[in-house]
Amino acid sequence: MNKQKRIEILTRLRDENPHPETELEYSSPFELLMAVTLSAQATDVGVNKATRKLFPVANTPEQILELGLEGLRDYIKTIGLFNSKANNVYKMCQILVDKHGSEVPENREALEALPGVGRKTANVVLNCAFGWPTIAVDTHIFRVSNRTKFAMGKDVVAVEQKLEKVVPKEFKVDVHHWLILHGRYVCTARKPKCGSCLIEDLCEFKDKAA
Numbered sequence: 001m002n003k004q005k006r007i008e009i010l011t012r013l014r015d016e017n018p019h020p021e022t023e024l025e026y027s028s029p030f031e032l033l034m035a036v037t038l039s040a041q042a043t044d045v046g047v048n049k050a051t052r053k054l055f056p057v058a059n060t061p062e063q064i065l066e067l068g069l070e071g072l073r074d075y076i077k078t079i080g081l082f083n084s085k086a087n088n089v090y091k092m093c094q095i096l097v098d099k100h101g102s103e104v105p106e107n108r109e110a111l112e113a114l115p116g117v118g119r120k121t122a123n124v125v126l127n128c129a130f131g132w133p134t135i136a137v138d139t140h141i142f143r144v145s146n147r148t149k150f151a152m153g154k155d156v157v158a159v160e161q162k163l164e165k166v167v168p169k170e171f172k173v174d175v176h177h178w179l180i181l182h183g184r185y186v187c188t189a190r191k192p193k194c195g196s197c198l199i200e201d202l203c204e205f206k207d208k209a210a
Contacts (some may be wrong), residue, residue: 001149001204009199010171013178016198020177022128025051029104029129031059036124037089037116042080050076061093061102088116106130133172135163140183141176147187149204
């Protein structure tokens with residue numbers, strides 16, 4: 001795919017949704033970090049359902065620690081892998097209190113050193129909480145990037161590196177939101193809605209559906 005096509009794709013996505021946001025509900029960097037950590041292999045809808053009850057009760061590292069591991073488990077038991085996630089979140093809160101003054105660090109290395117936080121989670125937090133032009137590649141972005149031929153790569157890191165290279169600076173802060181939403185609602189895994197896709201004429205996917 002050439003540069004001109006990519007810019008046209010990004011321009012159309014931006015025109016349709018000028019101020020995209022994550023569908024996870026949060027009101028502070030810590031709530032975002034919690035929500036993204038809980039969302040691994042789970043839906044944003046499922047995470048929001050749990051955090052709507054949890055955050056009014058505990059939405060700081062200290063409050064989570066006061067809640068205790070069992071208490072935390074009770075609030076997130078509807079989310080997949082809740083046992084290991086509860087353990088990670090609890091340890092993460094202890095580290096935030098002990099090492100970071102209870103604040104979420106605006107630093108990739110420090111974020112990735114937290115239990116349950118990988119590169120993708122760190123990228124989402126840096127982007128959504130702090131406005132960094134990071135690109136978090138999840139399954140939706142991986143699929144859309146490869147299927148459309150926008151930024152091809154054999155794994156998520158390769159796709160992230162390709163996107164970093166080919167996405168112009170003016171689109172970088174928002175591009176991962178546009179691609180996630182496009183993958184979630186239009187360019188779906190099993191039956192992509194090619195007929196109602198606003199970038200169908202620019203997409204290089206060979207087996208387009210009606």
